[in-house]
Amino acid sequence: MEDPLDVETRDAAEELKDRVQRLFRHSLHIRHVDAGSCNACESEIKLLLNPYYDIQRLGIFFTTSPRHADLLLVTGPVTRAMEDPLRQTYEAMPDPRLVVAVGACACSGGIFASSAFTRGGVGEVLPVDVFIPGCPPSPLTLIHGLLLALGRGEQRMKGRVQRVRSSRPLQMLSPSGGEKERY
Amino acid sequence: MVFSWVHKGLRTGVLTTRYPAVHEQMPEGFRGKPVLDPDRCLSEQGCTACVQICLPAALELKQEAPYSVRNDAAHLRSASSDCKEVVQSDEGGAGAGATQLTLDYGRCIMCGLCVQACPTGALQMTADYELAARHREDLQIVNLLEVSTEDGGTQDGGARFISPPREGEG
Numbered sequence: 001m002e003d004p005l006d007v008e009t010r011d012a013a014e015e016l017k018d019r020v021q022r023l024f025r026h027s028l029h030i031r032h033v034d035a036g037s038c039n040a041c042e043s044e045i046k047l048l049l050n051p052y053y054d055i056q057r058l059g060i061f062f063t064t065s066p067r068h069a070d071l072l073l074v075t076g077p078v079t080r081a082m083e084d085p086l087r088q089t090y091e092a093m094p095d096p097r098l099v100v101a102v103g104a105c106a107c108s109g110g111i112f113a114s115s116a117f118t119r120g121g122v123g124e125v126l127p128v129d130v131f132i133p134g135c136p137p138s139p140l141t142l143i144h145g146l147l148l149a150l151g152r153g154e155q156r157m158k159g160r161v162q163r164v165r166s167s168r169p170l171q172m173l174s175p176s177g178g179e180k181e182r183y
Numbered sequence: 184m185v186f187s188w189v190h191k192g193l194r195t196g197v198l199t200t201r202y203p204a205v206h207e208q209m210p211e212g213f214r215g216k217p218v219l220d221p222d223r224c225l226s227e228q229g230c231t232a233c234v235q236i237c238l239p240a241a242l243e244l245k246q247e248a249p250y251s252v253r254n255d256a257a258h259l260r261s262a263s264s265d266c267k268e269v270v271q272s273d274e275g276g277a278g279a280g281a282t283q284l285t286l287d288y289g290r291c292i293m294c295g296l297c298v299q300a301c302p303t304g305a306l307q308m309t310a311d312y313e314l315a316a317r318h319r320e321d322l323q324i325v326n327l328l329e330v331s332t333e334d335g336g337t338q339d340g341g342a343r344f345i346s347p348p349r350e351g352e353g
Contacts, residue, residue, distance in 0.1 A: 054199045104239065107289035107322065111239045123319060132315045133322055135292030140200075140207055145315030147203055157288065157316040 020096040021151035024070055027059045028150060031069035031093065035086050036118060037076035040136040041103040045073065047139045060146055066092040071149065077105040077118040078125050090126055098149050101128045102142065104135040209310040214293045216311040219286070221328045223305035226282045233297035233306055234284075241290035242297060245283040282328065288314060289322040 032045060048055045049062065063069050066089045078086060090099070101122040104110035109120030122128050132145035147153030200207055209215065224230075226244060234244045298306050316322050 052198055052200055053202075057199065058203070104290055104292050107319070108287065110290060110292065113239075113290070128319075130315055130317055131289060131319060131322060133288045133291065134312075134314060135294075137314070138209075138213075138312050140202055141312045141314055143202055144313045148315045148317065153203065153315070155316055155321065156311075156313045157321045 016096075018151075024098070024150050025059075025152060027061070028071055028146075029061050029063040029069050030071045030073050030146075031063055031066045031089065032073040032075070033082075033086055033089050035074055035076040035082040035106070035122070036079035036112075037103065037105065041075035041106075044136045044139055044142060045075070045102065048142060053139045053143065055143060055146070058143070058147070066090075067094065069093050069097070071098040071100060071146075072126070073100050073102055074106050074122045074126070075102045077109045077112040077115075077120060078122055079118050083119055083125060086122075086125060098129045099126050100130045100132060100145060100149050102132045102145070103137060104133055107131045107133050110135065209312060213310050213312075214295050214308045216288065216314055217286070217291065217293065217295075217297060217306055217308050219284070219327045220305045220307070223303045224284070224328060225303055225305070226284050226328065230302065232300040232302060236296045236300045238294060238296065239290045239292055241287045241292075243285045243287075245285065283325070284327040286324045286327050287322060288324070289319060 032042075034042060047053055048060075055061075066072070070093075072090055072093060074086065076082065090097070099122065101107050105112055106122045109115075109118060112118045113120045119125055123131075130145050130149040132141055134141050137145070144153055148155055226234075231244055234242045293308070295308050298308050314322075
């Protein structure tokens with residue numbers, strides 16, 4: 001038997017999460033932190049801003065200050081030296097905030113997981129909302145991950161069950177929620 | 184000169200991808216998510232080619248009870264009397280000693296070495312790039328051999344197998 005207070009808290013949390021995602025659908029600002037990355041992920045993140053991928057058309061922007069950011073984009077396996085700066089960046093961000101781990105290193109530590117000088121992934125340091133695997137992930141994977149974090153995308157990875165993507169396009173939600181919208 | 188730029192711009196049109204609305208075709212040779220065809224996999228016959236070559240140890244092979252221990256005490260006694268049978272008892276115990284191939288997409292660097300190493304072509308790289316997941320567990324496939332590639336449909340053309348080419352596919 002679950003405590004009714006717990007159920008109430010959980011329901012409230014779900015409602016709040018929905019509201020936050022609705023707000024972020026309009027516009028989102030990203031602060032990127034390199035926590036020991038090899039710069040391959042940065043190279044792909046940089047491509048998001050070029051005229052071909054152009055994530056500004058989706059209402060996603062990069063910002064230089066964590067105080068203006070809604071989403072923390074972390075690359076690298078979180079080295080010992082970058083652990084404190086990463087925490088400070090996270091603490092400097094206003095609530096509500098999202099954390100996205102980019103690349104195999106940030107997801108699991110990757111090939112540096114066994115090293116004594118890394119923490120073996122962002123998940124060990126911060127609560128991660130979305131994991132984007134790949135070494136480096138392609139810009140389209142990054143767009144998919146960012147839209148997933150905003151509740152505008154659909155998750156295709158299903159854990160135990162391996163699925164190959166269908167030809168159905170990604171379902172898009174308009175900022176007001178509900179119906180599909182063409183971008 | 185300015186006119187030639189304007190002319191070029193008008194002739195080229197919009198190049199920006201329409202990705203979330205329209206699925207993007209990946210270029211030839213793009214290495215996305217690797218998938219395994221369990222029917223062709225020889226890991227139950229002792230093949231560990233992909234596991235050995237995997238650089239970030241994303242592919243792992245686990246063997247449950249390698250010597251196929253039976254609860255039957257009489258079997259154990261007879262087995263211990265004959266050394267040969269203990270070593271080769273895999274064929275005796277069905278289910279016990281099952282191989283478990285796990286793949287962690289969170290560790291995979293999509294290098295494609297496992298595909299090259301696979302002797303039967305059971306492992307293949309797909310052009311699937313929508314790999315983001317909300318939970319770490321969603322990226323881990325515990326028993327790859329139990330998962331069917333038919334699940335989700337590979338025939339719709341959404342996933343393009345790159346290497347090696349499959350029979351009957353253009």
